[in-house]
Amino acid sequence: MAKVDPNGWLVTFSDLITLLLTFFVLLLSMSSMDRKVVSESMTLLGGDLGFASRKSAGRLPSKYEFVVELLQRPWEFRNHEERIRDLLFPDDLLPKEVSRSTLEETVKFLERPEGLAILLTEELLFPLGGHALEEPAKSILARLVPLILAAPNDVNVSGHADSLPGTTMDNDTLSALRGMAVLEWLLKLGVPDAKLSVSGYGQRMPVADNATPEGRALNRRVEILFKTSL
Secondary structure (H helix, E strand, C coil): CCCCCCCCHHHHHHHHHHHHHHHHHHHHHHHCCCHHHHHHHHHHHHCCCCCCCCCCCCCCCHHHHHHHHHHCCHHHHHHCHHHHHHHHCCHHHCCCCCCHHHHHHHEEEEEECCEEEEEEEHHHHCCCCCCCCCHHHHHHHHCCHHHHHHCCCCEEEEEECCCCCCCCCCHHHHHHHHHHHHHHHHHHCCCCHHHEEEEECCCCCCCCCCCCHHHHHHHCEEEEEEECCC
16 A cells, blocks of 8 residues: 655645635736826715715715716706716816816717717827727726716716728727726726626717718717616
8 A cells, every 4th residue: 555645735735825826916917007096086086076985975966966867868968068067077177188178079978769978089088099098088087987876877888989990900899998998997996897888889880970080080989878778
């Protein structure tokens, strides 16, 4: 009969520890991000954006209540578009790289059959042809988190492209990656994953004429859709 090594269990134990360390390194690499950006965003979320503190749990600033109510009546948004933009993105909290005039050109509100969509153009969010969020874009998206959390609506994040062929990847892939970039940032800012879904439509859902530079600029976008119907 073969002699049993009393220390043989150490080999299995060391293998287990190695696997656990590999697992935790993987988790860390998946969740790593710019700490400065996170700190700045969470400062915003804990301040003017009105995330519930211990003393005000369950209460929402009145400006967000107004927008949440309008989300259930998306056909009325066009009558209040300028006011809503000012409420969600006040001048004193805009990133220094984003002027009020730029915001008016790059943030639109669209009535959809499924609900109300906030349109954010490529110029505001991404480098041309890229899918990594610009730093100012992260602050702009952080301004929408209290609204997303407060609204009863499920939210779809969709990426879109213009009709020109992509230089680094096809339009379907680029639009999907851009939608995912926005969704992942919202998740990191605390939006529950059960509330969010993501889509990539490529060039198939234009909102403007692809024959003009201005139209193509609007079509290169991400939409955050607050669903009011199934």
